[in-house]
Amino acid sequence: MKTYTIGRTSVSVFLGDITTWTGDIIVNAANSGLLGGKGVDGAIHSAGGPEIMEQCMEIRKEQGGCPPGNAVITGAGQLPAKHIIHTVGPIWEGGGRREEHTLAECYRNSLLLAMKVGARSIAFPNISTGIYEYPKGPACDVALKAVTNLLEEDLPDNRLERIEFICFTPENEELYVQWLEQFTQEKEAHI
Template sequence: MKLSVVQGDITRLPADAIVNAANESLLGGGGVDGAIHRAGGPEILAECREIRARQGGCPTGEAVVTTGGQLPARHVIHTVGPVWAGGASGEAELLAACYHNSLDRAEELGARQVAFPNISTGVYGYPKDRAAAIAVSTVKAYPARQVEEVVFVCFDAENFRLYQDLLAAD
């Protein structure tokens, strides 16, 4: 599996699937979640509402799939990252589960290219360096069958440099 990093707006990336750093309600929010909902249009929200009606939202660490709506990506994989609480409350395991379960959903879709934002590093307060290390190590260890490429899409320069350094270390 090829891993790369770009700095930019994940809503503009053509991919089989992009991952959304969602909240448990799946109804949109701030940061990347709000940007994906705004750019993707009402189809994404409608499918999120159907998922909520069926299963009551999305628990932390899990992942669900909707259409990409008006995005250049065909699908959105919504995952709920952990809120940072100091690191002793299972945050690392939950964050790793976000990446693993998102890749599971991508495999089920037959996606070849998947783009990830920096999950939990915004309002959820996860330290960027720790989150980047978990993201890269989890994706590298994933036994992909169909996913050929993972792109880490960093909105800010600090995350971009962290991912560049981690990917260059190989």
């Protein structure tokens, strides 16, 4: 695990299984119907039990799902986290359909929702890089820029002490570590 500090928040990257993570909030790379699915979404629903789906169905009744880039929150069922933020990443269609903007909004809106509920820790998967086929390198760039930009805003309701990126593949882990190392080196050079 590699850890970096941005403002008062530690940002870590490691290879692992998000369903076993202990903290306040895990982020689920959901589909817009909030109906469970494959990849990380399927793993979270399977490990967390039926109460997650029941809460997702309540959200569907209230607002008809979750559009790409948006985020909603449920309990975590049987998972060790306290809550799940479900966000819907973009399906990669070559980059000409505002996928970068939508992916950045997934991270930003998830963090804002976490701050709204007073979370101190949050864990992200690599949103959209699995079955939605967003290229891993550009997805890493979007994710970390969105997170670091929001942390640099120094928002008054930000109580986040820990943000963790839980990578499913060694390739993603390496990309995130390299990006954060370069980011911190550039920050130190400007001090």
